[in-house]
Amino acid sequence: MSSxxxxxxxxxxxxxxxxxxxxARSLAFLFFPLLAWAVVGTxxxxxxxxxxxxxxxxxxxxxDRLSRAFGYVFVVIAFLGxxxxxxxxxxxxxxxxxxxxxxxxxxxxxxxxxTLFVYxxxxxxASAYLIFARRADRSRAAGFRYLIVHLxxxxxxxxxxxxxxxxxxxxxxxxxxxxxxxxxxLLSFAINAAIPPLHAWLVDSYPEGTVTGSxxxxxxxxxxxxxxxxxxxxxxxxxxxxxAIMALYGVIFAFMENDIRRVLAYHIVSQVGYMVAGxxxxxxxxxxxxxxxxxxxxxxxxxxxxxxxAVLYSTGKSKMSELxxxxxxxPWVLSLYMAGALSISAFPLFSGFVSKSLVVHSAxxxxxVVMVLLLNLASVGTFLSIALKVPYFTWFGPxxxxxxxxxxxxxxxxxxLAAGINIAIGIYPHLLxxxxxxxxxxxxxxxxxxxxxxxxxxxxxxxxWLVIDTIHVERKITLDLDWFYRKxxxxxxxxxxxxxxxLFAVTELAALNFAHRLSQxxxxxxxxxxxxxxxxxxxxxxRRGDRVFYDPNRHRPPIGFIVWVVLCCFVVLLAxxxxxx
Amino acid sequence: MRRPPVALVPxxxxxxxxxxxxxxxxxxxxxxxxxxxxxxxxxxxxxxSLAIMLIAKVVxxxxxxxxxxxxxxxxxx
Numbered sequence: 001m002s003s004x005x006x007x008x009x010x011x012x013x014x015x016x017x018x019x020x021x022x023x024a025r026s027l028a029f030l031f032f033p034l035l036a037w038a039v040v041g042t043x044x045x046x047x048x049x050x051x052x053x054x055x056x057x058x059x060x061x062x063x064d065r066l067s068r069a070f071g072y073v074f075v076v077i078a079f080l081g082x083x084x085x086x087x088x089x090x091x092x093x094x095x096x097x098x099x100x101x102x103x104x105x106x107x108x109x110x111x112x113x114x115t116l117f118v119y120x121x122x123x124x125x126a127s128a129y130l131i132f133a134r135r136a137d138r139s140r141a142a143g144f145r146y147l148i149v150h151l152x153x154x155x156x157x158x159x160x161x162x163x164x165x166x167x168x169x170x171x172x173x174x175x176x177x178x179x180x181x182x183x184x185x186l187l188s189f190a191i192n193a194a195i196p197p198l199h200a201w202l203v204d205s206y207p208e209g210t211v212t213g214s215x216x217x218x219x220x221x222x223x224x225x226x227x228x229x230x231x232x233x234x235x236x237x238x239x240x241x242x243x244a245i246m247a248l249y250g251v252i253f254a255f256m257e258n259d260i261r262r263v264l265a266y267h268i269v270s271q272v273g274y275m276v277a278g279x280x281x282x283x284x285x286x287x288x289x290x291x292x293x294x295x296x297x298x299x300x301x302x303x304x305x306x307x308x309x310a311v312l313y314s315t316g317k318s319k320m321s322e323l324x325x326x327x328x329x330x331p332w333v334l335s336l337y338m339a340g341a342l343s344i345s346a347f348p349l350f351s352g353f354v355s356k357s358l359v360v361h362s363a364x365x366x367x368x369v370v371m372v373l374l375l376n377l378a379s380v381g382t383f384l385s386i387a388l389k390v391p392y393f394t395w396f397g398p399x400x401x402x403x404x405x406x407x408x409x410x411x412x413x414x415x416x417l418a419a420g421i422n423i424a425i426g427i428y429p430h431l432l433x434x435x436x437x438x439x440x441x442x443x444x445x446x447x448x449x450x451x452x453x454x455x456x457x458x459x460x461x462x463x464x465w466l467v468i469d470t471i472h473v474e475r476k477i478t479l480d481l482d483w484f485y486r487k488x489x490x491x492x493x494x495x496x497x498x499x500x501x502x503l504f505a506v507t508e509l510a511a512l513n514f515a516h517r518l519s520q521x522x523x524x525x526x527x528x529x530x531x532x533x534x535x536x537x538x539x540x541x542x543r544r545g546d547r548v549f550y551d552p553n554r555h556r557p558p559i560g561f562i563v564w565v566v567l568c569c570f571v572v573l574l575a576x577x578x579x580x581x
Numbered sequence: 582m583r584r585p586p587v588a589l590v591p592x593x594x595x596x597x598x599x600x601x602x603x604x605x606x607x608x609x610x611x612x613x614x615x616x617x618x619x620x621x622x623x624x625x626x627x628x629x630s631l632a633i634m635l636i637a638k639v640v641x642x643x644x645x646x647x648x649x650x651x652x653x654x655x656x657x658x
Contacts, residue, residue, distance in 0.1 A: 486652055
């Protein structure tokens with residue numbers, strides 16, 4: 001049995017990668033997730049690794065069924081992303097992807113807050129690179145906003161950890177804790193989980209990532225947040241409420257979007273809502289449901305971003321208003337995308353059917369009427385946008401005779417593998433259920449569940465078909481809560497950077513002028529005084545050169561005056577010593 | 582794409598309700614009031630999707646949608 005933190009393998013891999021010949025790097029990239037998979041498989045349940053650092057006892061490895069379930073799916077998506085991005089020649093992107101996957105593994109196996117915080121910050125920086133790497137103005141701006149939000153989240157996390165440490169004297173990351181420290185930690189986790197109103201960073205940045213980068217982005221940040229919420233805040237009622245709301249919020253905003261990857265990003269918010277709601281319920285069934293749904297979601301959302309990325313790669317476009325009629329030129333991309341679309345829609349025989357229903361089932365067991373209705377409604381919205389609207393306007397719809405370039409074989413391979421795993425999980429749910437934190441007794445394939453799902457989806461499709469002529473995709477964006485920091489950004493920039501810069505410049509000039517005058521005054525006080533008196537009496541300026549200001553023979557004081565001043569000083573000193581002291 | 586005849590809608594509900602009645606008759610399969618309403622999920626799917634489209638396009642859309650260059654110039658240099 002191993003006690004090697006799997007994070008080390010991927011992060012070391014990222015360091016080794018640039019030392020290898022360029023042509024070997026993509027192949028080597030695949031080796032590290034495979035090795036990490038083997039290590040995760042050998043980690044014994046209940047095992048841990050402890051290290052002493054100053055006066056702290058760190059636990060960089062803590063293994064239980066919850067962390068291992070997330071560990072498995074993280075290495076799987078890292079491998080699938082590696083296959084999908086096999087054609088990449090951008091070593092920086094490959095390194096960032098490995099570091100991002102590795103640090104995410106570090107978070108899920110961290111047993112103390114210090115380790116968690118370090119990996120949390122590495123995760124933020126590595127993921128930001130995958131946005132910057134697209135090298136477009138929009139990506140650069142989105143990447144900076146992403147980084148600012150996550151560095152803020154990191155600081156909130158650090159503040160919470162310190163507060164908790166002062167209160168409890170422990171930095172171990174265990175069950176729910178109370179107090180302001182716990183609320184700060186919850187806030188930072190909520191930022192990464194994209195819980196509204198803290199979600200806008202996700203839909204702002206993920207669509208701006210590189211084709212491969214967005215596949216990785218869709219997998220790690222929000223799911224590590226779900227993991228830490230499940231680990232530290234299971235049963236917190238506020239999560240149940242916000243989870244159910246965000247499930248519906250995401251689908252409504254997704255339906256208005258024009259860019260395919262923004263549609264998918266909003267559906268991350270929606271799907272994470274199911275997981276957060278399950279964590280909020282906090283029962284064993286609900287934690288199983290959240291974990292199962294996170295597992296399946298990573299796989300099908302990765303597949304959907306791969307499909308959208310293949311369209312972007314092939315056409316250079318990702319907006320539905322500019323796409324259409326691609327069914328002839330990209331039929332395989334459509335088929336594989338649809339595997340992801342049916343998975344996220346919880347269609348029978350696909351992964352979402354066996355994972356999403358576990359969350360809804362846990363809400364039913366808890367008698368949450370409104371929550372069950374909201375989650376079912378969110379399911380309707382998911383099918384509507386992802387499986388109907390996007391395919392219709394991208395692959396069917398008006399044919400715009402778009403020129404396409406061939407999609408590399410490895411992108412198809414990555415999508416096929418992801419689709420295969422989604423279908424395998426849908427057909428054999430025990431493949432998923434066996435790695436869940438608690439034993440699963442739930443049976444998804446019952447007549448009632450099948451009928452419910454088929455009716456829900458069929459009549460959603462029917463309604464879409466009825467109103468399809470009235471639905472248009474427009475070249476518009478939808479304002480979200482990022483408006484509150486994007487719109488005032490120029491004014492804030494003006495106030496904090498430009499105005500301050502001007503203030504510094506004026507102060508610097510004044511200081512230099514003062515120093516210059518002072519040096520003149522010290523060098524020749526008589527000349528300085530003559531010039532000053534001359535300026536103040538007749539307003540003339542020596543810089544204009546209109547007259548001579550200083551004539552040593554006229555302005556220099558006579559020697560008798562100097563003697564008189566010295567004598568006066570002497571008399572004053574004498575008087576002071578005689579009468580005062 | 583050609584729109585289906587609207588008359589199919591009530592027909593569809595009837596078929597869905599009959600399917601529920603056929604497979605689930607006499608079986609208590611849920612926790613809530615709708616568990617025993619045959620065809621409930623067909624109604625939820627149909628009206629729920631119409632509601633989502635309506636809210637998105639008619640209620641929220643006009644209020645929050647802007648041109649693509651709305652944020653143009655909002656990025657600090």
